[in-house]
Amino acid sequence: MTDKPLSGARVAVLVESQYIPSELRIYQERFAQYGATVDLVSRLWGNDSLRFYSTVEPDDSGSAQPIEWVEVGLDVDEVDPTGYDAVIAMANYTTVRLRYVDPPPPGTLPAAAVRSAPAVRFFQRAMADPRVVKAAPCHALWLLTPSPELLAGRRVICHPVVLADVLNAGATYVPPPPGTPEGEQVVVDGDLVTSSSWHATERLVDAVRDGILAARERPVPQFVPPVSRERTGKVLMVVSEWGYWGEELVGPLRELDAAGIAVDFVTPTGKRPNAIPVSMDADFFDPPLQRKITSEQMARWAREMDDPFTEQGARLDYPINLADWFPERPYHAAPQFVRLMEVYHRDLARAAERVAEYDAILLVGGAGAIVDLGNNQRVHDLVLAFHRVDKPIAAVCYGGISLAFARDMNERRSILAGKHVTGHCVEYDYKDGTVFVEGRNKPLDFNMGPAPYTMEFLMRDATAPGGAFHGNFGRPTSVIVDYPFITGRSIQDSALTGQKLIEVLREGLRRWGW
Known part of the structure; x- marks a missing residue:
């Protein structure tokens, strides 16, 4: 037996270049403390694995932090999101890169092409299963805005630069109460967890943890009717x-x-x-x-x-x-x-x-x-x-x-x-x-x-x-x-x-x- 609440749980984290190293470390370390396994997933463009570089930001002294690298060996097109307890798209411009698609040829539907990006399809499949907790911090809702029906009526928070797209998709924006620290700005709407920036990563992880535990307590729906049931009519x-x-x-x-x-x-x-x-x-x-x-x-x-x-x-x-x-x-x-x-x-x-x-x-x-x-x-x-x-x-x-x-x-x-x-x-x-x-x-x-x-x-x-x-x-x-x-x-x-x-x-x- 283990006293770790998420023992046996699996979490998929979508990553691309310009990820924030501190955010990634929080996912890996905090979920490990709770007993969950974290897999890194990305679009590998036909390769067995790819290395992605981090964003460069100044530290507390104003000096630029060195570039870090992470290697990913799981392709988003070959991973079933419903096999995970939670999926998380990282903050910053990783999701902008993940939803890239080649310009559609003449005569095709642009909206359909935008929806065809592998990471977009991955999140669509995850959103279809309420047992999977989805987390989209900062800019990450950009993976959902190509599928507005998935956001319509959902209560969310996001980075201001994404807000227009999120509202156009029909979501309800929940502004943080005045004076709320950036690290506390998290909104939970059922199986969807959002935050205004990567600074709220620890709070976001804890909200995902709570969502996984709640999903474990819900009974699995029985879709197949008993074949021995007496038929009337x-x-x-x-x-x-x-x-x-x-x-x-x-x-x-x-x-x-x-x-x-x-x-x-x-x-x-x-x-x-x-x-x-x-x-x-x-x-x-x-x-x-x-x-x-x-x-x-x-x-x-x-x-x-x-x-x-x-x-x-x-x-x-x-x-x-x-x-x-x-x-x-x-x-x-x-x-x-x-x-x-x-x-x-x-x-x-x-x-x-x-x-x-x-x-x-x-x-x-x-x-x-x-x-x-x-x-x-x-x-x-x-x-x-x-x-x-x-x-x-x-x-x-x-x-x-x-x-x-x-x-x-x-x-x-x-x-x-x-x-x-x-x-x-x-x-x-x-x-x-x-x-x-x-x-x-x-x-x-x-x-x-x-x-x-x-x-x-x-x-x-x-x-x-x-x-x-x-x-x-x-x-x-x-x-x-x-x-x-x-x-x-x-x-x-x-x-x-x-x-x-x-x-x-x-x-x-x-x-x-x-």
Whole structure:
């Protein structure tokens, strides 16, 4: 046994040239006193190791201090920040150097290029895990300002030269009380520790220590629901064969699994659905939102779901074939049209009987839904079958297009008329880059570019008169419940859509979100 509070803890310190030697020594010595191991990490530019020089500052007598050197053998691109209890970016101009990127070529997104610096990506991954304590003294918040969503609403303090960037990122600046010594100017906001200068390093280390100890006391979240849990209820999930967005399937599915609700999958022609490749990439940069939109954990879950050789992925093998289940409505110009329509309605009634085994339906989003779900007559008939028996109908993002088009052919009016819904709003629309897949991780030579129609305008028209479309742009989430419909705006609303569907099923929720 040891009486050192941080025994076994690991701390990663990001360093570059122009580091402050006194600051580095405090990290190494003070954490060692607490029982923690300190690793130095930097960008090594393809080398096994690199030496970095210190900044030159006058000592108490006014004489310049000699240059010091430190050798680093851990590359920031090859280190997993979630394997550490804390990560610290050093003060001074080390972070300016660490976030260097080559100028982006013409036609690319500058913001995406700035976010691609290895140290920036390292801190992004660390920020995604609340169990890792992050510390950013002095100028170090410059590693976070390229990712403003990570700073939005966070309480911080920093060197005045960084303040404009920090405020533009949406952080809340906490000024030190009047008369507070520079060595005491530290702000703690959950798992993020900041200071105004390197002079507060000892105080910062102690705040990191406290954060590590607090994280150790928190229980590790249990993400995987017990497989032996008794299942009550059943939901049918409709998935595109042209590419679903990983989180828009995994998010609600995990909620339903955790609630003990069984799930069946159906695709238009019975083929195994495939995730859009970028939806499984935690580094994918979303042009409309100007940020990354998939967490490391969610990317792993999506890849697991897309892989038929995993337990989760095998669930997507052999989905129900909608073409075998529901009949195709004949052309009006077909020979014997009247007889064919009689057969169609007879087979339609038989197909609708099978809806009785389900408690609700959920349409998964993703760009592929535009191709084979949105204007798919069989999908419309499936949705109408649930609607006629007053069962909940949920949809995430582009999955909701089918609701706008689903309508009784006698009335030609959408089932959304008079209802309140949300969905992929105009501000989220792409200008280019909508690529589909035909097999597992196999690109199809088809880039549709922007969506051929604007979902928001369709939904606005479909809900009239008396209803409304709520894009809720600028709000973190947007889910609307207007029974029987539960609609989620986009990726970040996926799990919440599942949660609200469960509340509709279990608690009788009828209205929520507007």
